[in-house]
Amino acid sequence: xxxxxxxxxxxLGGPRRSSxxxxxxxxxxxxxxxxxxxTLRTPEQLIDVTLQPVxxxxxxxxxxxxxxxxxxxxxxxxLLPAIMVQTVVFATVSTGVNLNTDxxxxxxxxxxxxxxxxxxxxxxxxxxxxxxxxxxxxxxxxFGYALGFRIGTDPFSALAACLLVMVFGFxxxxxxxxxxxxxxxxxSVQGIMFMLMFPxxxxxxxxxxxxxxxxxxxxxxxxxxxxxxxxxxxxxxxGGAVAGPVTHTLLWSVGLFAVFFPLAVRxxxxxx
Amino acid sequence: xxxxxxxxxxxxxxxxxxxxxxxxxxxxPGTVLGVLGPNGAGKTTAVRILATLxxxxxxxxxxxGYDVVRQPDEVRRRIGLTGQxxxxxxxxxxxxxxxxxxxxxxLSRSEARVRAAALLEQFDLTEAxxxxxxxxxxxxxxxxxxxxxxxxxxxVVYLDEPTTGLDPAxxxxxxxxxxxxxAEGVTVLLTTQYLEExxxxxxxxxxxxxGSVIAHGTPxxxxxxxxxxxxxxxxxxxxxxxxxxxxxxGVTGHRPDSPARGVLSVPVDGDAALAPVVALLAEQRIEVTxxxxxxxxxxxxxxxxxxxxxxxxxxxxxxxxxxxxGEPGRPGTQDRNEPDARGPREESxxxxxxxxxxxxxxxxxxxxxxxxx
Numbered sequence: 001x002x003x004x005x006x007x008x009x010x011x012l013g014g015p016r017r018s019s020x021x022x023x024x025x026x027x028x029x030x031x032x033x034x035x036x037x038x039t040l041r042t043p044e045q046l047i048d049v050t051l052q053p054v055x056x057x058x059x060x061x062x063x064x065x066x067x068x069x070x071x072x073x074x075x076x077x078x079l080l081p082a083i084m085v086q087t088v089v090f091a092t093v094s095t096g097v098n099l100n101t102d103x104x105x106x107x108x109x110x111x112x113x114x115x116x117x118x119x120x121x122x123x124x125x126x127x128x129x130x131x132x133x134x135x136x137x138x139x140x141x142x143f144g145y146a147l148g149f150r151i152g153t154d155p156f157s158a159l160a161a162c163l164l165v166m167v168f169g170f171x172x173x174x175x176x177x178x179x180x181x182x183x184x185x186x187x188s189v190q191g192i193m194f195m196l197m198f199p200x201x202x203x204x205x206x207x208x209x210x211x212x213x214x215x216x217x218x219x220x221x222x223x224x225x226x227x228x229x230x231x232x233x234x235x236x237x238x239g240g241a242v243a244g245p246v247t248h249t250l251l252w253s254v255g256l257f258a259v260f261f262p263l264a265v266r267x268x269x270x271x272x
Numbered sequence: 273x274x275x276x277x278x279x280x281x282x283x284x285x286x287x288x289x290x291x292x293x294x295x296x297x298x299x300x301p302g303t304v305l306g307v308l309g310p311n312g313a314g315k316t317t318a319v320r321i322l323a324t325l326x327x328x329x330x331x332x333x334x335x336x337g338y339d340v341v342r343q344p345d346e347v348r349r350r351i352g353l354t355g356q357x358x359x360x361x362x363x364x365x366x367x368x369x370x371x372x373x374x375x376x377x378x379l380s381r382s383e384a385r386v387r388a389a390a391l392l393e394q395f396d397l398t399e400a401x402x403x404x405x406x407x408x409x410x411x412x413x414x415x416x417x418x419x420x421x422x423x424x425x426x427x428v429v430y431l432d433e434p435t436t437g438l439d440p441a442x443x444x445x446x447x448x449x450x451x452x453x454x455a456e457g458v459t460v461l462l463t464t465q466y467l468e469e470x471x472x473x474x475x476x477x478x479x480x481x482x483g484s485v486i487a488h489g490t491p492x493x494x495x496x497x498x499x500x501x502x503x504x505x506x507x508x509x510x511x512x513x514x515x516x517x518x519x520x521x522g523v524t525g526h527r528p529d530s531p532a533r534g535v536l537s538v539p540v541d542g543d544a545a546l547a548p549v550v551a552l553l554a555e556q557r558i559e560v561t562x563x564x565x566x567x568x569x570x571x572x573x574x575x576x577x578x579x580x581x582x583x584x585x586x587x588x589x590x591x592x593x594x595x596x597x598g599e600p601g602r603p604g605t606q607d608r609n610e611p612d613a614r615g616p617r618e619e620s621x622x623x624x625x626x627x628x629x630x631x632x633x634x635x636x637x638x639x640x641x642x643x644x645x
Contacts, residue, residue, distance in 0.1 A: 023378065030375040038363040041404070106359035110420065113323045114376050115348040 024117040031111070031124020035098075036131055048094060049136035053087040054143050060207050061147070068208055073148055080144040081161065081233035082206040087136040088169040089201050089226060093193040095129045095173050096180030100189045103181065103271070119265045122181075126173050133166045152238040161236035164249055168229045171253035174260030181267045200226045225252040276301040276336065276428050276459035277322055283330030284317050284483075291317040293483040294331065297461070299476065301427070304450070304460040306474030306491075308467065314483040315463035319430045322461065323353050335428055352421030352429040360416050362406030366397050369405055369416060373423040391419040395449065411442030418449060429453060431462045435469060447472055479577055486577050495567035503545060504537045505553075506562035516558060523548050540565070 039045055057080065065075035099122070102108050111121045141149075151158045176193055183189045203220050204227040210218055221227050225248065232245035278298040284291045292314045299305035307315050320326040322333050324344040332339065338346035353359075360369050367388055374384030392401045395415040400408060405416055414434060421429055431450065435443040450473055454460055464470050470477050471491045479487040479494070487494060503524070507516050513534060520528045520538045523545050528538040540546075546565055553560060 026378075027376055030372065034361065034364065034368075034372055037368065038361070041363050106355040107361050109320075109323075109325055109355055110353060110359050110373070111376070112325055113348055113351060113353040114373070114424075115345045116376050120376075 020117075024120055024123070027116045027120035028123035028127060031121055032127035035125050035128025038098075039128065039131065045094065046132065046135055049087060049091050049132045050139050052090070053083055053136055053140050056083050056086065057140070057143060057147070064207055076144065076147055076149050077152070077238045078234070079207065080140060080149050081237045082204070082230040084137060084140045085165055085168075085226060085230045085233055086201040086206060087140065088133050088165050089172060089197055091129070091132045091136055092169060092173040092176040093190060093197065094132070095125060096176035096178075096183075096189045096193055097186045098129075099125050099177060099180035100183055100186045104186070118269050122177055122264055122268055126170070126177065129173065130166065130170065133169050137162050137165065153236060157236045157242075161233045164232055164236065164246060165229065168225075168249055168253050168256075171256040171260075174257060174264050177264040178260055178267055181264060181271060200224060204230055206230055225249070225256075228252065274301070274337075275299060275334075276303075277334065277461065279318065279322060279331065279333040281331035282318060282321055282328050282333060284314075284321065284326065285329050290483050292321075292328070292331075295480065295483065295485055296488075297322075297478055297485070299459050299461065301459050302454065302457045303475040304454055304462055304473050306470035306477040307461065307463045307480055308465070308470045308477055309463075309480035310465060313480045315480055316432055317483075318480070319353075319432050319461060319463055323351055323430055324348055325353075349424070350427045352424060352426035354414075354417050354421045354429065354431045354434055360405045360413060360420060363404060365402050365404055366392060366408070366412075366416050367401040369420055370423055373420050377424050387423060391422060395419045409442075410438055411445060414438060414442070414446055415449065418446070422453070426458065428459045428461065431460060433463055433465065435464070435466070443469070481577070492567070501540050501542065502537050502566055503540045503549065504531075504535060504562065504564045504566065505549070505560055506535045508559040508561050510534045512558045515556065516553075516560075519552050519556065519558075520549065523552065535562070 057076075060079055060083070061072050061076055065072035065079075069075035069078060102125075108121055112118075175196070176189075179192050180189050183192065199220075203217070203224050205221055210221050210227075213221060228245045228248035229252075231240075232242065232249045234240055235242035235245060275298045280296055282292045282295040282297075295314065295318055297305060297307065297318060307318065309315050317326065321328050322335065322340060324340050324347050327341055332341075334340060335347045336350050338350070340347050360366075361372070364372065367385075370388035370391055371381075371384045374387050375381070377384075379387060389398070389401070392398045395418065397412060397415060397419065400412060405413060408416065418431075418434065434450070435446050438446065447469070450460060450462070454473075460473070462470070462473055474491060476488065476490055477494055478485045503520070505516055505520065507513055510533075513530075513536065516536055517528050520526075520536060524538050524540055526538050526540075528536040531537050543565055550563070553563075
């Protein structure tokens with residue numbers, strides 16, 4: 001009992017040790033830890049960033065490699081960086097689904113009844129899911145290496161490619177958060193997200209060069225930000241134009257974040 | 273008078289539905305306010321507003337003097353919330369669930385662990401602390417949920433149907449834990465569909481139906497006012513029944529009913545009638561096996577106030593319907609379930625006990641003019 005009385009939560013008038021900004025960060029990291037523990041305890045949740053990209057690579061490589069590039073080795077250089085981007089984009093879906101599940105189950109009610117920033121539970125979920133991006137990039141680079149994929153640039157560029165893809169994923173994930181907060185069912189989050197993610201990922205030059213496509217589709221591929229991310233990843237991993245696609249990717253990331261992060265917090269707050 | 277929490281005229285609408293139509297609730301520090309009502313009555317909505325999870329469309333609510341809308345962070349520092357569905361994280365262990373909350377309350381890692389271990393100990397979960405909450409039984413989950421709401425040592429704890437779906441033994445465990453908290457000075461807002469639970473825990477009860485408080489008072493006041501008291505006599509020899517009936521009518525001025533074979537019951541005002549009845553029975557040498565003066569059960573109070581006997585199966589409280597209130601044909605309940613029983617409620621949305629009871633039990637209101645004040 002003596003130890004108990006010694007511990008007074010700051011919430012009850014104890015000394016506040018830190019600034020508001022630091023508290024948001026520390027609460028977010030605590031909740032990211034929660035999200036991480038949950039993911040590691042249910043590893044089957046990682047299928048979409050482990051097995052699924054491997055299947056996509058094998059499927060496209062052997063179905064289309066000969067037709068598009070004449071050889072699978074050549075096609076792998078073209079395909080792998082793009083699949084990396086596709087997987088990260090798809091990986092954002094589960095963040096919204098998990099968030100919606102937490103809200104429905106009432107776990108978030110408890111968080112919202114605590115004196116923490118409204119953005120902390122959302123930031124925590126998102127930061128915790130960053131590990132999924134890391135896993136998918138590692139799996140794809142490892143699997144690609146086994147199939148004969150080699151980095152054609154230097155390690156720093158390769159690292160930059162990985163970080164760039166993650167930055168874009170971090171920006172796009174907030175769209176998933178918005179839908180996760182607003183939707184009524186986890187199932188509908190998945191439905192809505194995949195409806196958006198399919199044209200974003202397949203409507204690119206991921207599997208075929210743009211000039212083989214009909215005119216209207218070429219237009220879409222050119223305005224689609226995911227094309228820029230794929231081009232940037234290709235450039236940084238295998239060589240080629242870098243400046244334009246990287247700039248576009250960063251601008252799009254800032255734009256997506258600027259729109260969807262405040263929207264997500266607003267929607268979450270309105271639910272309260 | 274200072275209240276630990278107070279809600280005045282709370283209004284909340286969801287689209288076309290009015291969930292709360294002007295609800296007043298208040299509790300003094302260290303007491304339990306029971307909010308009783310059927311599913312959909314507005315209990316959970318009221319709790320969510322007081323817990324800063326929902327904004328009211330009208331009215332005011334405060335906790336420890338802090339407004340739930342304008343000073344939500346001050347309110348959040350002082351409350352603990354236990355969900356209608358145990359809102360613990362199933363993928364985390366019991367320990368991790370409590371440490372998580374402690375960390376979010378700005379405890380250091382070691383402080384959070386010490387606090388979590390103490391709560392696990394207190395709630396008899398030490399052994400299960402290392403297991404995922406998803407593997408817990410219903411009772412363990414409720415205890416963990418309750419423990420999680422107490423990490424911050426809150427002044428006010430909201431228990432939203434804390435024992436729904438628990439078997440009676442587990443329910444008693446939760447009741448004991450709640451009483452312990454109250455003994456330590458915590459104020460509790462308890463919502464429940466179980467009259468027995470409100471009776472067992474609450475210092476005061478507010479009965480909510482269709483978004484309005486239709487009665488408010490101590491359990492005793494509610495029982496006394498709504499039903500009045502009943503004197504029951506069971507003569508040893510059934511042949512004495514007519515004689516006892518005459519005797520009772522002579523003393524009370526009411527014709528006795530016979531709720532069961534060989535039993536006579538008659539409404540009385542207070543216990544004044546008891547002594548003359550005992551004296552007359554002795555004088556006439558009538559032996560009785562049962563002589564009792566009883567208040568109506570809370571079940572009768574509730575059903576007579578809401579007039580919704582037909583809904584009782586739908587409330588999922590089947591397991592508790594074996595309580596005394598479940599006895600059929602109790603005097604004084606049947607006639608209060610007429611269609612006009614809903615009348616007084618609409619006229620006085622914050623219907624005070626006396627107001628709600630007046631229309632139906634005029635004899636009782638004389639005694640209890642303003643019992644809930």
